[in-house]
Amino acid sequence: MRFEKEENRCPLRRSKDERVLQASVREEKKLLVENSKLKKDIDDLKKLLHDTQKRKAVKLHQERVLTATIASKTALLGETTPLSQTAQSTRSETSSAHTRHDGRRRRERRGLDAAHLNSSESACALMREQKPDVSRLDLRVGRILDVRKHPDSVSLYVQEVELGEPAPRTVVSGLTNHMPPEQLVGRLVVLLCNVRPVKVRGVQSQARLLCAVNQEIMEPLTPPTAAQPGDRITFQNYPGEPEKELNPKQRIWERLQPDLCTDAKGVATYKGVAFEVRGKGLCRAPSISNGGIK
Known part of the structure; x- marks a missing residue:
C-alpha cells in the first residue's frame, strides 16, 4: 500500500522538478541578457569617459599655453585635475544620462559630436598659435x-x-x-x-x-x-x-x-x-x- 502511494507521487515530483529546471533556464537566459546589456553600458561609459578626458586635456593644454605666453616663458604651466575626480564626475553624468529616454540620449550624442568638432577646431587654433609662421x-x-x-x-x-x-x-x-x-x-x-x-x-x-x-x-x-x-x-x-x-x-x-x-x-x-x-x-x-x- 505504501509502495503504491509513492509511485503515485513520482509524477508530481517529476513535474515539479521540470518546472524548477525551466525556471532556472529562464532565469539564466534573463541573466545573460542583463549581463550583455550591462557590458554594453560599461563600454559606453568607458567611451564617454575617454572622450571627456580628451576634451579636458585639450582645454587644460590651452590654459597652459595661455599662461606661458603671458609670462613670456616657453614652459607650459597649469594645474591638472585628478583622474579619479574626473572619472567619478563622468560616471555620475553618464549614469544619469542612461536613465533618460532614447530620444534624449540621441540628442546628447549629437551634442557630443558637436563638442568633438569644436575640440578639433580648438586644437587647430591652438596648433596655429604654438607654431606661427x-x-x-x-x-x-x-x-x-x-x-x-x-x-x-x-x-x-x-x-x-x-x-x-x-x-x-x-x-x-x-x-x-x-x-x-x-x-x-x-x-x-x-x-x-x-x-x-x-x-x-x-x-x-x-x-x-x-x-x-x-x-x-x-x-x-x-x-x-x-x-x-x-x-x-x-x-x-x-x-x-x-x-x-x-x-x-x-x-x-x-x-x-x-x-x-x-x-x-x-x-x-x-x-x-x-x-x-x-x-x-x-x-x-x-x-x-x-x-x-x-
Whole structure:
C-alpha cells in the first residue's frame, strides 16, 4: 500500500522538478541578457569617459599655453585635475544620462559630436598659435614722405610713411647713426603694419620699419622698383592671411624674427623663402648679405 502511494507521487515530483529546471533556464537566459546589456553600458561609459578626458586635456593644454605666453616663458604651466575626480564626475553624468529616454540620449550624442568638432577646431587654433609662421605678419610696401629727428632722442628718426591709406603713418626708427635723412625721403621701404601702436619716447609709432643688419651697419629693406605703397609682401608656401593686429602677449614677431635674414645675394627671406611683391619682384638689402632682419 505504501509502495503504491509513492509511485503515485513520482509524477508530481517529476513535474515539479521540470518546472524548477525551466525556471532556472529562464532565469539564466534573463541573466545573460542583463549581463550583455550591462557590458554594453560599461563600454559606453568607458567611451564617454575617454572622450571627456580628451576634451579636458585639450582645454587644460590651452590654459597652459595661455599662461606661458603671458609670462613670456616657453614652459607650459597649469594645474591638472585628478583622474579619479574626473572619472567619478563622468560616471555620475553618464549614469544619469542612461536613465533618460532614447530620444534624449540621441540628442546628447549629437551634442557630443558637436563638442568633438569644436575640440578639433580648438586644437587647430591652438596648433596655429604654438607654431606661427610669417603669413601672420602684415608686411607692406611704404614710401617715406618726411623724416625728422625725434625731439627727445638723438638716435631716433620720426618718419611719415605713405602706405596707400587715407593718411600716412608715423613710424619711429633708429637709423640716425646709419643714414642721413635725405637718403630716406622718397625711398620705398618694407613695414610691419599689424603691430599695436606704441609710444616711443613720447611719439606714437604706428608701424615697424624692417631693416637688414650686420655687426657694422643697418639699412632699410628695399622693395622692387615697380612696387607701389600699399602692395602686400607675400611668401611662397605660406598662403595664410595676416592677423588684423598682433597680440603682444603672444610675441609673434619675436618668435619669427630668428628665421628672418638676408641670403648670400642680399634677398630678404623667411626660412629660405623670399620676401616677394607678387608679379613685381623680390625685396632686398642694398649692401648686406647673410645678415639679420629687425
